[in-house]
Amino acid sequence: MLARILYIEDEQEIGRWVTMNLTELGHHVIWLRSGEEAEGHLAHCDLVILDVMLPGLDGFSIGKRIKKEQPDLPILMLSARTAIEDKVEGLSFADDYLTKPFHPDELAARVEVLLRRFNKNDEILKLKHLTIHTKDMRIINHETGEEILLTGKQYQIFQYFLRHLNQILTKEQLYEGVWGEPYMEGDKTLMVHIRYLREKLEKDPKNPEIIETIRGIGYRVRK
C-alpha cells in the first residue's frame, strides 16, 4: 500500500473509475459521495482528492475546513470547473488543481508529487547510481556503498529537486524556492552551488546524469 487517499466525488462512474485506477497503483482509496462523513476519515489519510460540485457542502468549503484542521494533509482539487476564478479560489487552500477530463496518468503523477512534497511516503528513490531515502534524506551511492554528505544549501537544493521530481525548474524558481528571496538577473550563486552539488552527486560532473541542464530554461532531476 502506497498511501491512504480520501476521495470525495458524487459522480458514480467517474468515482468508480478513479478509485479503480488509484487502487491498481497500490493506493488505498476511501471514496465518499459527499463531504459529510469526511471528518472521521481525516486522521488516517495521507491525501485528499476533492470534487468541487458536490451535494450539500461544496468542495471549496470542505477543502478549506480540512486545511484549517490539518494543514499537513495535501489536498488535490479535481473539478470540471475550469474558470480562472475557480482555480484561483481552489489554489488558495488546495495544493493542486486538476481539471476534468483529466488523464489517469496525470492524476497518478500529481498524487505522487503531492505525497512526496508532504513527505507522506517513506520512499526509497533510485536515481541512476544513487539510492535516496526521502524521509531522512540519506543519499547512498549503491555502486560504492558510500553515503554522500551534503552541506546545508546543497541539501536544500537537492531536496527541492526531489520534491519537484521530473519537473523542469527555472533558475528563478529554484533560487527563490531555496533562498527565499528574489532572483537577480545575472546572479551566479545558484550555478556555483549546482556545480559543487554535481561534484558530489555525479559520477562524471562534466556530463551530469542526475541534475540535467535544460538549455535556456533551467534544471531537472528525473526519475
Next chain:
Amino acid sequence: MKRGKRLRSLTAKYMSIILTALFFINFLIIGTSLLVFHVYDHKDAETLQIEKAWHKDARSLQNPGSEDINRMFAKWQNRYPQARLFWVDNKGRLAAGRNLAADIPKHWNAAYTANFIKARYDNDPFTVIAFPQNDASYGFIVFEIERKLLQPAFTEVNTDFMYFIVPAGIVLFVTVSYLFFLGIRKRLLYLQHAMEIRDVDGLPVPITVRKQDEIGQLEMAFNQMVEELRESRKREEAEEQLRKELIANLSHDLRTPLTKIRAHAYTLGKEALTPAARQAVDSIEQSVSKMDRLIENLMAYTLLNAKKLKYEPALTDVVRLARSFIAAWYPVFEKEGFFIDVQLEDLAQRHWNVDPLWMERIFDNLFQNVIRHAKDGKYIGLKTEKTDSYDALAVLDRGKGFQHKSSEKGAGVGLAIVDLMVKKMGLDWKIESSETGTIIKIIHYR
C-alpha cells in the same frame, strides 16, 4: 422650498448683504455728516435771535423819541459794533443812525422804502425792520449787519473722519462681499475636488452635505447620482456574475460526460483489443482532448468577447514568465521528440504591463497550435527579439505553415483568443508563415 431652507439659501444671504450694505451706506452718510458738520439748532440761529430781540426792543420803547431810540441803538452797538442802525421817522426823514453807509438817503419816500425792503429781503446784509411800539406812526427802525459777521448755521468739525470713515465703510463692504464669494468659491472647489475622487471600484464617493443651501442641494443631487450609479453597478455585477456562473456551469456540465467518455475509453483500452478496436479507442481519446480544448477556448472566447474575463495587469518580467511557460510545456515537446530551442536573452524593457494569466493563455494556445499543426517540423523555438522600436517574444516552428491545411482544424478560436488578449493588453502580434515554418511574435512597442 420650505421657509427655513429659503432663509438658509445663498440668495437670502446675498440679499441680506446687499440690503445691509444699502442701509449701511445711508447710515454712513448720515453718521458721517453728523460727525463732520456741526449743525446748530434752527431755533438758536443768531439771525432769529437778532430778529426777535430787535422787535422786542422796538416794541418796548417807552417814548419812541430820539433819546430812547439812541439809547437802544447804543445798547445794540455794544453787542454788534459793526452793525448799521438807523431810524426813519414818520415823515420819512433819517432821524438817527449809527455806522451809516454813504448811500443811505436823508429822506425816504415810499418808492425808495419799498425798493429797500425788496432789496434786503432774505439777502445780505441781514436786515431787520421794526416799528417802535408796533406803531407805524413812529416810523421804523432798521438793523443791518453783514451776514459773514454773524455765526454760520453750521461748522465743519472732525473733517479727518471724512477721509477715514467713508473709505473704511467701502472697504468693509467690499471685504464682506469678497468673503461671501470666497466662501462660495471654496465650497465649489471642494465640491469639484470631491466629485473627482474615485473609490476602489472606480465610482465616485458620496459627499458630506454640510449646509442646506443651493450648493448643499447640488451635493445632495450628486450623492443621489452616486447612489444610482452604485445601484446600477451592482445590477451589472450581478448580471456579470450570473453570466459567468452560467458559462462555468455549462463548461462543467459538458466536461463531466467528457470525463466519463475518457474513463470508459481508458478502461476499454486496457482490455485485449483488435488493432481496429485499439485505433478506435485512441481516436476517442484524442477526440476527448480536442473537445476539452474546444470547450475551454470557446468559454474563454465568449467571456473575453463580453469583456467578462478577469483582467489584472501588473508589471511583469516577461522573459522570466516565458521561461516558466516553456518549462511547463517542455515534457510535452520532449515526449513528441521535438528539438527545443530556448534563447531567452535580456530585453530593452523586460517588464511589461500585462496579466500573467493572460500571457500564459496566449502561450498555451501558441504551443498547443505547434503540437497540433507543426508536429512534422519537430522543432519548437522560443526566443527574445530586441529592435530599436520594440521588444518581442517569438514562438518558432518548422511546420508546413498556415497555408497548409492541417489535419486538425479549429485553430481559429485559439488564435482569436490570442488576438483579443494581445490587443487588450496593448501589445501587438505578427505571424510570418511559409512552407518551412511559422514565426509568431508577441510585440511590445517602446
